[in-house]
Structures are given as C-alpha cells and as structure tokens.
Amino acid sequence: MFCGKSSLTIRCVFLPLNEISTVVTARHFSTTLNARMKKLIDSKRYRQALDIFDKQSHAADDFALNMALKACSNLPDYRRGLEIVRQLSPKSLNNPFIQTSLVHFYMKSGDLKSAIGLFNSIPVKMNPLYTTLFKGLISMKKSKEVLNLYEQNKMKLDEGAFVMVSKACSEICDDRAKRIGKQLMDDLPEDLKGSEKVMNSTIFMLMKFGNVDEAEKLFRQMKHKTIYTYGAMMKGYNDNKKFEKTLDLFETLPFVANEAIYTMVLSSCSQVRDDRARRIGKQLIDNLPEDLKGSENVMNLTIFMLMKFGNVVEAEQLFRQMKHKSIYTYGALMKGYNDNEMFEKVLDLHVNMPMAVDEVMYTILFSACTRLFNDRALQTGKELLRKMNKSYYNNNIVITSAIHMLMKFDLVNDAERLFRQVKTKSALTYHGMINGYSRLDELDKCFQLFDQMKSDQILPNEVVFLSMIGVCAKIGIRSVSQSIVDQIPADLKASQNIQNALISMWGKNSSIGKSKEIFESLSDPDVVAYNSMINSYGLNGMGVEAVELYRRIPVDMRDEVSRICALNACSHAGLLNECRHIFDQIPHKTIKIVTTMVDCLSRLAMFDEAESVIEDYEKTNPPSSAMHMALLSGARNVRDSNLSNRIYKKMQQLFPDEKDTLIAGSVLLSNIYSSIGDHHRAGDIRTNRIKQFGYNVKVALSWTSVNNQLVRFKAHDHSHPQSEEIYEELQRLSCELREHGHTFDSSWITRPVKEDETVESVLCGHSEKLAIAFNFIQQPPPSIIQISKNLRICGDCHAATKLITKLRRCEIIIRDANRIHHFSNGECSCQDHF
Known part of the structure; x- marks a missing residue:
C-alpha cells in the first residue's frame, strides 16, 4: 500500500499481495548480496565475491556493482571488469561512487586512456575521483600529469587529494614541484592542519625537497604525533644522509618500533657504524619482537648491518637460522662478504644458491671476481657472462660491472665487444669503459670515448665527469684538464664531489693555486676536501703547508686518509721530525x-x-x-x-x-x-x-700536450709522424748537455746495453726525454712544458731536465708516479728528494 497526500484529499492505493512480495524479496536479495560481497572483499577473497555476484547479478544494485568493480581491480581481471561495465545503466554510470571505482579499475588495469576519457566526461567531479586518478597516475610514474591536472582544475583539496598532490611533488622534486608544494602549504585549510595524514605527507615532501629544517619545525609544532610521523622524519633523515639524526630520534621514540621503524634504524646503524650505532643495533636485535623475526626485510637488513659492523660470524649464524631465504637474503650476505673483502666466500655462496641470478646479484658477483682477481674469479666471471640471459645485455648496471671485471683482467677486446653489443648505452656504460681504459693507462682512449658519448647525444653525468677528472689528474697536464673542466655544467660544478675531485686534479696538475682557490671557497669543507688539499700540497713539495692544514682538521674528523696524506707530505719534503710527531699521535x-x-x-x-x-x-x-x-x-x-x-x-x-x-x-x-x-x-x-x-714488466709511458692534442710516448718510441725531427732535437739536446758538464749516468740503465747502443742513446730514449724534445720542435717552442709519467723519473732524466731548463730558459713540470717536479733555472722543487 502506498499512501500519499494531494491537496486536502487523502488517497490510499492498495497493491496486490504478489507485487508486495516481489519488492520485499528483491530488497532482501540485494541486501544479502551486498553484505556477503563486502565481507568477501574485506577478506581479499575477490574471486569468490565475483562468483556470488554472477549468481545473483539480477538482484545487484549500485553497491554490489561497485563491489564487483573493486574485486576486478584487485585481482586484476580486466576482461571480467569490462563485462560488468557493459551491465551498468545510465543511472549507475552517473553514480559518483561507481565513477570513482571505474577510474580505479581502469588505472589498476593499465588502461590510462579509458580512465582519462571517463574522468574528462564527468561534468561535476568530486574529490574522491581526483584522489583515485592521482593515485593511479603516481603508481604509473606519471606524477607530472597529477600536477598538470591540479593546476588546470584549481580544485579545493580534501585530505586524500592533498596527500596525493604532495606525493606527486615529492616524486618530481623540481622547481615547479617545489613551487606547488609551497603553495599547498600556504593555502592549507584550517580543518586540514590537524590531519595527521596531511602533516605526515607535508613532512615527507619537505624532506624530499631537502628542506630538513622546515620539516623539523613542523614536526616540533605537531601536538599529536603517531609512529607514522616519526617514520616520516626518519625516512627523510635517511634520504638526506642525516643518519645520526635518525638515531637521535629513535632514542626519543615514545612508541614500540614497528617494521618500518626497524628498517630505517637498521639502515642508519649500517651507515654510521660508530659505538652508538653498534649499541643501538645490538639493542634492536635483542628486543626484536617475535612477529618481526619472520620479516624477511628486517632479517636482511640485520644481516646487512652486522656485515657493515664486521660481525661476519653473527651474520652467517642469522643467515643459517632463517627458514625462508630469498635472493635478497643471499644478496645481503654476499654484499657483506664483498665489504669485508671475503671474495672467495661470495663465490662459495653463489655455488650453493638455489635460485637464478638477478640484476643485483650479477653486480655483486662481478665485483667479487674483479676484486678477487685470480684464476677462479676469472673462470667464474666468464661462466656468468656465458650463461647470462641476453635480456641483461641492455641492463647498463649489469653490463658496466661486467666491463669493470673484464678490464681488470686485461680482457680489453672482450670488454669492447660487450660494450658494442649494448644497443641502448647510458652514461653508466661509458663510465665503465672510461674507468677501464684509465686503469690500463689508455688515457687517449678515455678522451675518444668521452667525445663519442657526446656525439651519441648522451649527456655526461656527475659520475662520468668524476671519471674524466680522474683521467685528467692522471695525465697531469693543465690545458687538457681545463678543456674538460670547461664542459662541466654549473650545477654539477657546485657538487661537493666534483669540487673535491677538482682540488685533487689541479694539485696533480701542479696548479696548486687553483686547488687552494676551490678549497677556500668551500663554506664547510668535508674530510675529503681537507685530504685532497693536503695531498696536493704534498705532491708539490709543500710539506709545511700540508702539516699546517692537517692540524686545522678537527681531531674527530681526521680519518686514515688524512693521516696518510700528512705523512706522505712530510716524506716528500724531508720533514722527518714532523712525520714522527704525527705518527706518534695517531691512536689507531x-x-x-x-x-x-x-x-x-x-x-x-x-x-x-x-x-x-x-x-x-x-x-x-x-x-x-x-x-x-x-x-x-x-x-x-x-x-x-x-x-x-x-x-x-x-x-x-x-x-x-x-x-x-x-x-x-x-x-x-x-x-x-x-x-x-x-x-x-x-x-x-x-x-x-x-x-x-x-715477461710482464710495466711499460714506461709519458704524456704531453701540444695545441690541445694529447701525445703519448713509450721508451725509444718511433711511432710518431715527427719521430725524425724528435730524434734530431734529442741529438742537439745531448750535445748541449755534454758541453755544459752533464755526464750520462749508466747506473740508471736497467738492462744490458746492446752492441749498436751507447749509454747516451739508451738514456736519451727515455719517454720523458722524447716528450721534452717533441715540445722543443714546436714553433714557437713553449716556455712551459708539462709532462706526466706513469713510473718514477730516473736520476739521469732528473739531472738532465734541471740543466735543460737552465740552458733553454724554460720551465718544465714532470709529474711522475710519486710526486710533481717543478724544474726551473737548473733547480727542482723536490730538492733531489725523489
């Protein structure tokens, strides 16, 4: 019966009993179906929920249809979901809940086109719809689209949408993202300032931007903090390499640590590795809750931490106790063996590993083979390459580690062949080859490869420039180094790593003034900067300056390298008492x-x-x-x-x-x-x-540069197109040297003199003398000659070069394997200390 009121007349309409029964039954079926589907979906039994839906679809209302779409999204089952979409009535399609679930279904199924098409067709969009689309776009690595949509629609954010937009800003992290992030915070409605999710997301975003101070300020202002708030701060500290602060915060944590906190604190302990970190690490292990002992992630990080502490036996014991080991568990132990220089154990564990090698494992194994450097390592490395799936040939990380290994074993042809097989090369791949050539003193090939990289439209990144700076440091020639420095973009040149490398490079180029200029421009030099500057002073015979700078380093900042550089500087300058004093003060x-x-x-x-x-x-x-x-x-x-x-x-x-x-x-x-x-x-x-x-004696090589062209000479080299002129100039130099009292010293000849040779001809064939003669045949002859040598300069070349600078009125700088020699007016900066 339906009773209604029209004007002043009451009307009663009586329905037949059979129609009343049908309505009640339909409602009953619908309610029962909804309840059963919700229960199954809440317990993640999506397939069973769809089976029930199929049997009772005739009674399905919008709620049931919504549940069915959620089940298809979570399976995921794209084909089944499309069947449900075809059942939707126009009314259902206008239901905001159905619309949101449909967008979610399309995004989970990877059908971005349908999701965007549906989104654009909806005239009035509710915030949950935005949140769902934003979440899907972020999961598909399309955070930039989130920011585009946000700026286009000028929407008022609720909690969910704010979290998604701030997450997109965190993912992009460029100037535009930082501007939008600031706008989000400035326009934050009062009702959202008390939202824990909003505040945690803001902290996370600020940390991603590197705004640690602002994140800390917000954290202090929050009245109600949860364990997730502490987690956001710790994650931010770790991302910004402020691991000590993670440990500080952990020691004030008012909650029982959950799995996320454990993973972040274990990671921080692994990085810090001081007495406090070891104490906290032990505390974490001792207090590990039973439910976390089954967490593979926690166990793997614990193994990693123990290995970083050098507690190899404990790590091995924990590994044996683990019932379920994944490839990541094996990787943690192998990485630990590598860190502790137990390379044989890496290969032993690989033999007993029950699963296939993955990307990370390949890099660990190739690294172990490279560092072990014996017959077993070579055979293992070759076997790994032989069995490696071809799909890895376009994995630049794996291929680069393989190239490093091949180059270490002097298998240059194999490394070059592997390099050519990579279809899509990256800066990392080029970096592997450049490093290999540099190690083998094929420095001209490093420059050729660097030029090829640019012609292939691959931009050198920080790692590549660091390698090339290292090559320039090896060559030790100012003009060559400057040509590379001029190509470093301003943003990379401001990098601490680049600046430290440049301090070292200019020092090895005998440009100590440039090293000092960069060092003094640093507002807060780290220990690497100090060490690089001390070493630069030492190489250039400035022992007093090196010792003075060493004493300026805070005692708790000095590391092993600091002490070695200071001792070396004293050694090269003959400062015996200072050397003894520094050595006696070193605690360990x-x-x-x-x-x-x-x-x-x-x-x-x-x-x-x-x-x-x-x-x-x-x-x-x-x-x-x-x-x-x-x-x-x-x-x-x-x-x-x-x-x-x-x-x-x-x-x-x-x-x-x-x-x-x-x-x-x-x-x-x-x-x-x-x-x-x-x-x-x-x-x-x-x-x-x-x-x-x-027969494997290292070949003596010398490099010099003329007209920005790098030239290399071996001893008694006749390969240069101007060899005839070079040897004629050598003859003139020899005559001048003899006329002014130089006696060629046979004691520096390290092999028998042949019948067709003389002491003079053998010594004049040394690579550094060839490089000097080559510079003198240039027009006009340079006033400053720079040469770099891979071995120590011999005594005869040293004495001859001193006299040459006096006779030819020029300056000659030779960087040998031990130090830099500044020759001028018959004297050398080393004061014959070589």
Missing part, C-alpha cells in the same frame, strides 16, 4: 698508516728505524708485503745491494703467493744491481723473473 695505526711511515723512513734512509717499525707491527699482525716493498724501494734509492738482497729474500719467504709483489720486487732488485754496474747479476735476476712469472 692501520696497516696503510704504518706502511706510509715505513716509506717515509726508508725514503730518508732511516732503515734501522723503518725495520723497527715493521717488527713492532708484526708482533700483533701478519706481515705486510707493502711495508717490505717500501723498505726495498728506499734501499734502491741509496743503491744498497746487500740490504736490498736481504729484503727481497725475506719477501720470497713471507709472500710466496703474491705474484705481483714479487715481480715488482724483482724489478727493483735487478735495477739496483744495474745501478752499481753489476749487469751480470741484474741479468740473472731478470732471467729468473721471466722464467718464474713471464
């Missing part, structure tokens, strides 16, 4: 620090004291081949054959498996005997070395 003397002290003492012929330092070290540590090599090098400088022979025999006993060390030691020993005229003994040592190790 690492193997590298002790080796540097031994080198300093040996360079100054303080052999008894140097051997005493080695003996003290070896009382509590295994012997170090580097220390004995430093001692042998010092003995070579003073041509003490008895001491040299004793040191080398001891090295053979202590380090029988260190092939490269024994080869280098044998070369030094044979050179010593040659220098005292015992060529027979020197020849025997060379013959034994070749029999035992093969």
